[in-house]
Amino acid sequence: MDYVSLCLIAKDEDEYLQEWLDYHILIGVERFYIYDNESKNPILDLLKDYIERGWVVVHEIKGTAVQVMAYQHCLQIYGENSMWIGFIDADEFIVLPQEKDIKQFLQNFENYGGLAISSVFFGSGGNKLHPAGGQIINYQDRFPLAFEDNQLIKSIVQPVRVQSALSPHDFIYKESYYCVNSNRYRVDAQRFPISIDKIRINHYFMRSDTAFQKKMKRLGGAGRQLDINKMQYWQTIPTEKDTVVLDSIANILDINNQKIFKYQKNEIDFKDFLHKSIKNKLSPKKESIEYKYKINARDFISxxxxxxxxxxxxxxxxxxxxxxxxxxxxxxxxxxxxxxxxxxxxxxxxxxxxxxxxxxxxxxxxxxxxxxxxxxxxxxxxxxxxxxxxxxxxxxxxxxxxxxxxxxxxxxxxxxxxxxxxxxxxxxxxxxxxxxxxxxxxxxxxxxxxxxxxxxxxxxxxxxxxxxxxxxxxxxxxxxxx
Structure with missing residues (x-):
């Protein structure tokens, strides 16, 4: 049984997935359940090496507004395989400012049904196109902590204590269990006052200007039409430099953070460095899981x-x-x-x-x-x-x-x-x-x-x-x- 896994639904995230996987393997995540929502290039082909090594399980899920159904499938089918499962997106990275391993951190919350994690949103950093070096090194311009959508939580839950998924943010827990934040305050809604000292999510929501324009034109994962005026207004908000994730990586690897900061933006070097840092973890192969590739989302509407x-x-x-x-x-x-x-x-x-x-x-x-x-x-x-x-x-x-x-x-x-x-x-x-x-x-x-x-x-x-x-x-x- 794994201790902690992540669940992700993705569509056309080709250039982002490897960095997302490598980073979360680095912080201690042990398996990934990825739902391919009709990507042009099948994720099954993109992540072949990770799949063959047992790190990634991929399902095909069709339709719009199917994120919660994917989460429900993950809970029902894989809940018994992992003590904790986190539910985040490909532009979201869990950051541990103090700890080196997410498993050690979660041990402090085993009495609860779930852990709510605050987000911090990042801007485009002046990138017109998506830079070669990936998200972590290139997007360092964070919105103010007072930015309202930072209050949106994402959840890591203990599946055996969850009744069902309610939204991309929150879950319904079984009797006597509930969700808390890192300060152990009970969290009952998908918005909660921000708390980021111990754990947080770096949300690279805007990415490059080009990616941001594409995002404004499509439906969000929860089936909502993105508010274009609101998104355009976000582009005017002053930002602050934030390198907490880079400091965290240096801490995990026991190296001076200057060795991280030397990597130049818009160059592939940082992504290569990150991948090399987790190569030893990828071998030997993990025990594989038998599963059915294609699923019908409507079978998992609670x-x-x-x-x-x-x-x-x-x-x-x-x-x-x-x-x-x-x-x-x-x-x-x-x-x-x-x-x-x-x-x-x-x-x-x-x-x-x-x-x-x-x-x-x-x-x-x-x-x-x-x-x-x-x-x-x-x-x-x-x-x-x-x-x-x-x-x-x-x-x-x-x-x-x-x-x-x-x-x-x-x-x-x-x-x-x-x-x-x-x-x-x-x-x-x-x-x-x-x-x-x-x-x-x-x-x-x-x-x-x-x-x-x-x-x-x-x-x-x-x-x-x-x-x-x-x-x-x-x-x-x-x-x-x-």
Missing amino acids: THFELNNLIKSAKENHHWQQAKMLLLTSIKELPTFAIRYTGYASTCLILNEYNEAEKTLKIALSKFGRTYEVLRVISDYWIAKKEYQKAEQSFKEMLLIGEEVDTLARLSYVLILQEKYDEAVKIGMKIIDQYLYADALDNEFFKKVIQNCLKILKQTGRPQEAEIFGNKLKNRFPDVIY
Whole structure:
């Protein structure tokens, strides 16, 4: 039995796969389950050496929006072959800033159902075309840590403790098991405050400018149309140099990191160096696994996945009564799935059914405790009830678990309602300093909170701070009059 494996669905990732495999072999991954989603050049041919040596199992899976079905197949068919399976993409690399081997790291989390890993997104690094040296050495320009999509998690799970795959990010766990982040805070949703000191995912989402343009034109793996305006805006966000992965490789290989940094961008040398570094691991051959090459994705659609899509559709179309009934059905089917309780309570708040929301939140508290997800909806409940002091306390409790701009903005809002202006403005200034490029600030509510902070600065005789604050807002929202 393997200790840790990775599952990947890929389409036309020819120039990226070897580097992705070599790197993850270097950090201790023992086997790879790859689902070929109609690549022009079959992955079966591209990775022949890895397959023959038993490192890679390849399946053909056809159709669009089949990522979760591939994950479900992997769980059902290969779950008994590996204690842990991680589910990531070919532009994602698991990075261990402190440890040398992912197996040693995961041993610290064997009591849990899964481990949630935060992402850090990287820009194109000025590469017009994909450089020969690969992703790791060429893409070193990271978006700010406050970049909102860094909160998207990816999961490494213990298959025997998982009921089914829910999305490319999160899973439904069996009773008494759940997912945590590297600080052991319970994670119940696919977004969670970023934590990257111990483990993280380098997400080379943009790659080269040419690759990025292609990505904007196609459907994402989860069947969503990529938001072109949003993606184009991302290209304007300031980046920071980040070489944590290169330092990590040097640490694993026990070499001075300058031996890594000597490799020039846009040259094949680094990929060759990486491959040579793991050659000894590739031999001797691993025990092979018998499997059927072609699979039918529709055979691996879980009822929970279908119900989740119905709930999502009802919410997106503001069919709140329908969403409420679907969520209630889901709670009956999955009585230990925390996000269904909070989703149901949130829907009740939208419908002004405060007593039902309160009753549900009490059940969630008794079942799951004061987790980040439960506290989030409790805060909404107190705002709806106009009990702003209690909402403030809940938001501050959330910030002890982790910081995100949404929580900061809503905390500033309830502080303004309580006329605690100094504290509200202090948080507003933090948002402007650290979260100026967060997507949340495009929301009219959050934009209004920040504008109110600026008004308070002007009204309380702080013109210099107001000018600095206002100039930063103008850089972010040039069309808004302040």
